[in-house]
Amino acid sequence: MESHRRFFLCSTLIVLGLLLGPLEVHAQKDKPFGFNPIRKRETFTTIPFELRANLIVVKTLVDKSDTLNFILDSGVQSIIILDSTVRTKLHTNIGRKIQISGIGESPPFSALVSLGHTVKLSGLVAYSQNLVLLQENFLDLSEYLGLPIHGIIGSDIFKRFHVEIDYSRYILTFSEPLKYKYRKRKGVALPLYLDRTKPYISLNGLENNGKKIENINLVIDTGGAHSLLLNPEALPQDLLPQKMIDGHLGRGLNGNIEGKLGRVDMLHLANQHLKSVLVTLPDSLVFDQRVTHSETTRHGSIGGEILKRFVVSMNYAQNILVLKPIKKEIKKPFESDMSGIELRATGKDYRNFEVYSVIEESPAGRAGILPG
Numbered sequence: 001m002e003s004h005r006r007f008f009l010c011s012t013l014i015v016l017g018l019l020l021g022p023l024e025v026h027a028q029k030d031k032p033f034g035f036n037p038i039r040k041r042e043t044f045t046t047i048p049f050e051l052r053a054n055l056i057v058v059k060t061l062v063d064k065s066d067t068l069n070f071i072l073d074s075g076v077q078s079i080i081i082l083d084s085t086v087r088t089k090l091h092t093n094i095g096r097k098i099q100i101s102g103i104g105e106s107p108p109f110s111a112l113v114s115l116g117h118t119v120k121l122s123g124l125v126a127y128s129q130n131l132v133l134l135q136e137n138f139l140d141l142s143e144y145l146g147l148p149i150h151g152i153i154g155s156d157i158f159k160r161f162h163v164e165i166d167y168s169r170y171i172l173t174f175s176e177p178l179k180y181k182y183r184k185r186k187g188v189a190l191p192l193y194l195d196r197t198k199p200y201i202s203l204n205g206l207e208n209n210g211k212k213i214e215n216i217n218l219v220i221d222t223g224g225a226h227s228l229l230l231n232p233e234a235l236p237q238d239l240l241p242q243k244m245i246d247g248h249l250g251r252g253l254n255g256n257i258e259g260k261l262g263r264v265d266m267l268h269l270a271n272q273h274l275k276s277v278l279v280t281l282p283d284s285l286v287f288d289q290r291v292t293h294s295e296t297t298r299h300g301s302i303g304g305e306i307l308k309r310f311v312v313s314m315n316y317a318q319n320i321l322v323l324k325p326i327k328k329e330i331k332k333p334f335e336s337d338m339s340g341i342e343l344r345a346t347g348k349d350y351r352n353f354e355v356y357s358v359i360e361e362s363p364a365g366r367a368g369i370l371p372g
Helices: 141-145 156-160 284-291
Strands: 014-016 034-037 044-048 050-052 055-062 068-072 079-081 094-101 109-121 124-134 151-153 162-166 171-175 188-191 193-195 198-203 206-208 211-213 216-220 228-230 245-252 255-269 272-282 300-302 310-315 320-325 341-346 352-358
Touching: 034 156, 055 151, 094 124, 124 156, 141 341, 188 198, 198 255
Parallel strands: 068 151, 079 124, 216 300, 228 272
Antiparallel strands: 014 094, 034 124, 044 171, 050 055, 055 068, 055 109, 079 151, 094 109, 109 124, 162 171, 162 310, 188 320, 193 198, 198 216, 206 211, 206 255, 228 300, 245 255, 255 272, 310 320, 341 352
8 A cells, every 4th residue: 555655745845934943942951952862871872663655654752642653854844743633632832823835736834833842762852842733634644654643853853963774674873973984885975965954965867868967956855755756847858758647646735746757767876776767747836836945956856765775874964975775675676556546544553445546547447446
């Protein structure tokens, strides 16, 4: 079921107005602000994660809550509570209302910012944290992933640590970023730079239709389930796939995302040559209005379908991204659901499966399968 739906979290989220700047934040007495190891003498902290539909899910506590499931997203600026039932159980301290916009068909919507919370992830703890509280669960991620999803943890944790994501062992490792020393055995190092909290790399290796583009700027998007997302307005038209299909590309905070799906011949990433890569091209008007408000020309993003083929290390302090290919994953072909069915998991423990929608003229549509 997980391959039937794509999600665009980091790559689509734009918070209109600085969430942390104008708000007065008071650190809890004698406690450091932001994420820190609970055991201060340890040089690194490891945390297990679960991979669902190419998204990293970590166990999280907010204040005195029960264990919650949060998605680790390298590009979202703040900690976001998606599940409105969690919001009602928190002792909130509302600072103000903000407007949130992302890729999707719906207009921007309102959210609340609550101040002064404690957030824990296994061996890490963050005090005096601001939370963005959605007043409705717009994404319905739980039904798509078959697992309760309560929120998103954003870029603050990436700014604080050197973060290693081992997709082969499902382990996150957090260590002091300035103490990290790169060695060739750890993988291939690429320059990493930030624009409005989003981590970018610049590549010279996208080929298609006998053409090649240089200096393509891509966000490293752990909050996106896709492989390669491209902005069709920022690329030469003769580089775009000649064969593309229309359809629902996925879902962002502002609803369904329409566009096209195709393939590009080659993506050169680190020392790997990824062939016949699936590429998603959201509707250009929506992409331009919702995503391109940055100083960097944004050609697109690299999502979890590609990242999960590597051990990924991100170090914002040293401006470095290290990619070490996972042998059993790196040569796997890029595949997509061809049935035309969108499934949701419902009921207790998400053990019931329901046909939510069917694309017209797809194999499922021609076979007579209907929603519900």
